[in-house]
Amino acid sequence: MKKLLVILLALALLLTIPMQVVAMDDVGPFTILNPYADVDWDSFGQYKAALHVHTNNSDGRATQVDTILVHYNKGFDILAITDHDAPVETWDILGGVGLRHRFTSFETFFSRRATVTAEEFAQITAGTFAGPFPGDFNNGQLRRQQPNGMIGLPNTNEQSRVDHVNTFWAPFNNSWRDTVPSVLRRTQELGGVAILNHPGRYTEGRQEGQVGLDGANNPEHIQRYVNWFLEFDTALGMEIFNRLDRETRHDRIFWDNILMELMPYGRPVWGFSNDDSHALNEIGYNFNIMLMPELTADATRVAMETGAFYAVTRVARLEGVNAYMSDGSVTPVRGEADTLFLLDQPTPRISNIATDEYSITIAGTDYDRIEWIASGRVIYTGNTLNLRNVRGDIGHNYVRAQLVSETGIAMTQPFGVWWGGTYPAARPVVQTTDTFFGGVPFWLYAVSAGVCVLVLAAIIVPIVLVRRNKKK
Secondary structure (H helix, E strand, C coil): CHHHHHHHHHHHHHHHHHHHHHHHCCCCCEEEECCCCCCCCCCCEEEEEEEEECCCCCCCCCCHHHHHHHHHHCCCCEEEECCECCCECCCCCCCCCCHHHHCCCHHHHCCCCCCCCHHHHHHHHHCCCCCCCCCCCCCCCCCCCCCCCCEECCCEEEECCCCCEEEECCCCCCCCCCCHHHHHHHHHHCCCEEEECCCHHHHCCCCCHHHHHHHHCCHHHHHHHHHHHHHCCCEEEEEEEECCCCCCCCHHHHHHHHHHHHHHHCCCCEEEEECCECCHHHCCCEEEEEEECCCCHHHHHHHHHHCCEEEEECCECCCCECCECCCCCECCCCCCHHHHHHHHCCCCEEEEEEECCCEEEEEEECCCEEEEEECCEEEEECCEEEHHHHHHHCCCCEEEEEEEECCEEEECCCEEEEECCCCCCCCCCCCCCCCCCCCCCHHHHHHHHHHHHHHHHHHHHHHHHHHHHHHC
8 A cells, every 4th residue: 555655646746747847837948039149258359339420521520530539549449430421431531521511510611621641540440549639638648448449330421311321331322312211222232231310300209208208109100110120121220329318318218119019020120329429529428339259340240230239328318327417407418528527437338148048147347237128118127037937028029138327328139039939920021112203292393393493584584685675
């Protein structure tokens, strides 16, 4: 009898163990789309990139040479000069002139234009340039700490005759008849890549309070961007931070809304943090940390395309990071002399991201907390996110993380998440049809034609009347 009881007890245990496992994990293993999967955190460098920069070739107030030198001295490793409608082949060559923007300021229009000399270029790219430097550098004191040089990206431009789009590796300039889709299509045809700039300017997300929130949640705005990202793989992502969060106050909410629509299809949208600087004092508040095996333009492109980078800002108004100055006043909307102290504050840094079947773990420095966001809300706080514990909160197949401190935020790119043997849904086909008239409405063509007819009539009719009088 005792042996029989032992056997029955053993059978009961064997039967209950699988049931417990199924109860704990009733959906099977997770599939995680990790943009950092190919990053070797021990050997890769972390390189600071400025991907939205202006000079006095368009509406910036500093020359190309001064802009290059200040970025170098403020510790940037990668620089893309993106003047408005003024293509730049590479920043050692003087960029084109965006007359439409230069005409808006006599100071800019009549200012000198200059870029670095061949000797300066060689020293900057080698990391040996030691000054002198313009701007706020304590009589030329060197602030750069890393030994490597600074590189540029080729064929850059901010295409501004449409909702602004930064293009890279794409040697062209938009025309007044272009649309966002036509700019993205041309970029794709030329083998370039693009970033959609400061969406809040076009959605009202830049506004404070309910107006900005409504703009970021507006279904029409969301669908417009979703369609662009679905149609054009060349559109890598969008700015989630711009300047001192002036234009992008609600753009993290807008980003989440777009991710909720696209991540079920496995289409990630990367988030970028850019200064959009127009003066020397506006440089250094936002940057992207590119995770790369070497500092080259080609490696930078791989990081941009695969999402192997994280976005860093010193000011995030909605999240309450440096939203106010020490005297209680609202932080200015752009960098100036009174905000330069922010550049000396530490910002969060990510030192490792690891995943397994069920979890994502982040290690870093200079942060107070790590928040995990899915479907536009914080679902967990801590270093390791166990997906089994939050599966019910991940309703749109993605999660992203942000390392937060009082002086900055570092945001990861979104991780795709599927479980139970499911994978991304079939991606819908979207094809934008440009009208014959491009981005210009027909009525504007009609008005322009009418004005031209009147001008010509005003010139021709008097001439004809004078000639007739002479004949008489």
